[in-house]
Amino acid sequence: MAVEREYELSPLDRIILNLIQKEFPLHHRPFQALAELAGCTEEEALESVKALREKGIIRRVGAVFDSQKLGFVSTLVALQAVPEKLEEIAVRVSALAGVTHNYQRDHAFNLWFTLTCQTQEELFRTLAEMETLPGVVKLRSLPALRLFKIGVYFKL
Amino acid sequence: MISDLDKKIVSYFQGDIPLTLTPYEDLAREIGITEEELLDRLAALETKGVLRRVGALLAHYRAGYSSNGMCAWRVPLDRVEEAGRIMASFPQASHVYQRPVYSDWPFNLFSMLHGTNREEVEGVAREMSKRTGISDYTILYSTREFKKAGMRYY
Known part of the structure; x- marks a missing residue:
């Protein structure tokens, strides 16, 4: 399953990926919160995440639940x-x-x-x-x- | 118990959330509650441990981690706790679980290891072996992915 990486990650992409893997802020303006941590603008943060999602480097932005705690x-x-x-x-x-x-x-x-x-x-x-x-x-x-x-x- | 509102929230968050400047506001409108209520419910679910996190899941092979090995260890029961904790401390391990054994499957501790190639994965396993003192292990590599999807609960 060695798929070549076809998208060069920018330094900002890396910073954002390292942050957003851990947490997508529970915040009215989550990209603003991310941008403050990453040192970029809110729009840049949003565009970076959208591009990474489109390229398939991000598989999903969403919630991870504990299936057992949901009763499964x-x-x-x-x-x-x-x-x-x-x-x-x-x-x-x-x-x-x-x-x-x-x-x-x-x-x-x-x-x-x-x-x-x-x-x-x-x-x-x-x-x-x-x-x-x-x-x-x-x-x-x-x-x-x-x-x-x-x-x-x-x-x- | 999980309330109907929580089920509805789970159903919206188990997939992709919208990539807009105000995703929580947008989803709250669809769910039919205020953004404040939604953020409060999510925080409450997180406190209860039902919600592990809201975040991004990576296609790790596309992010450069092309090799992943399921490392299965045969650990004496009185050493599982210690070995599990040591393995969990490795950043290259994403999942560490104790599981049952059978006559044809004697390995009771699992660690999922990630690296840029097999040599790297094997190096991590050797280091884990050295640190835990557990030398009986095997690494199973995936040769084909048939499915990888998020669970849809509701």
């Missing part, structure tokens, strides 16, 4: 698929709204995805159904038992 249950699933069925299985898995990350990995468990459901029953039922898909050798549910860190931060 989630798990990480390690699935072993026979290689010739892997893609078909991956597409079926990706079609589920509760699957947010789904990757092929270089391991006997060759498909890894996160699954979030409204209830534990729904989660178990979904996993049981997946287990019966043709080409699925086995799957293991690996729910988080303890969280030490969640914080995607990339120093730029």
Whole structure:
């Protein structure tokens, strides 16, 4: 997945990315607040973020919620698929709204995805159904038992 | 419990918020509340831990971090706490979780590592190994991304 970086980040882009990854200010004029920290104008801050969003360097500006605190249950699933069925299985898995990350990995468990459901029953039922898909050798549910860190931060 | 208003707020913030000079004002109008009410609710959700943050999520490979490895460690239970804390202190680790084990999956601590290439990721894992004293680990690289999306709750 080595995608070339096709957009040269300006020094201001870097400052703004380092700030906005951590927090988009809860403020009437958030870009004004960002601009004060970055040392630019409000318009420059807005234009920088818009351009980074359009170039796809920013995937999303929005909120990150704790799914558990919203009452949802989630798990990480390690699935072993026979290689010739892997893609078909991956597409079926990706079609589920509760699957947010789904990757092929270089391991006997060759498909890894996160699954979030409204209830534990729904989660178990979904996993049981997946287990019966043709080409699925086995799957293991690996729910988080303890969280030490969640914080995607990339120093730029 | 999550109120109907909070559900509505979540539904507007789980996707992209508008990139305008006054996004909260604009969203509050759509939700049908005042901006002040919206900012108060968001602050309250943050205090309760329901809202982790409002911020930007990066496509890290486009920002130059093209290599990410899921590093899975086999850690004796009485050392998970210490090892987890040490791993969490590495800026190159974005997620550190303890997870259950199975007969065919003996690794109980996970750290997601990011770098500009595999050598860098492997260097971080070696440093973590040295600092934690845990030498039994494996790094699983993603070879294909089938899906990466934000969760839509409501």
